[in-house]
Amino acid sequence: MPIISISLNEKILEEMDRIQKELGFSGRSELIRASVRMLILDNKEKEKMSGKINSTLLLIHSQKAEDALTEIKHKFEDIAKTQIHSHLRENKCLEIFILEGDADRIKEMVRLLQTSRKMDYVKLIVV
Numbered sequence: 001m002p003i004i005s006i007s008l009n010e011k012i013l014e015e016m017d018r019i020q021k022e023l024g025f026s027g028r029s030e031l032i033r034a035s036v037r038m039l040i041l042d043n044k045e046k047e048k049m050s051g052k053i054n055s056t057l058l059l060i061h062s063q064k065a066e067d068a069l070t071e072i073k074h075k076f077e078d079i080a081k082t083q084i085h086s087h088l089r090e091n092k093c094l095e096i097f098i099l100e101g102d103a104d105r106i107k108e109m110v111r112l113l114q115t116s117r118k119m120d121y122v123k124l125i126v127v
Helices: 008-023 028-048 063-074 103-115
Strands: 052-064 079-085 093-100 119-127
Touching: 008 028, 052 063, 052 103, 063 079, 063 093, 063 103, 093 103, 103 119
Parallel strands: none
Antiparallel strands: 052 093, 052 119, 079 093
């Protein structure tokens, strides 16, 4: 089995250790393998999307990331039917988008948000 190494900050490592113990994983490697499998399955679901779809997009980000989000969301005004913004604790924001449109456009919006490194959480739910 190939071995890879990754760099993680202390906060992520602490969360991983907490989840590992809470869910009963035998070690960090097993937790990472399970996480990667979940990401692969989620990506396969997105790959199957085609045509016109309806979906909900959930985002959590720091208030500092507002400019990055604004830049991305303006590129997708044609598919964003509704947006709800709510302030959370610790200078975090929750965004809920109701999206309707071509699956490829929705996938592109999600991809840009996921790879921006400014979002703490990105989850697409397809109806």
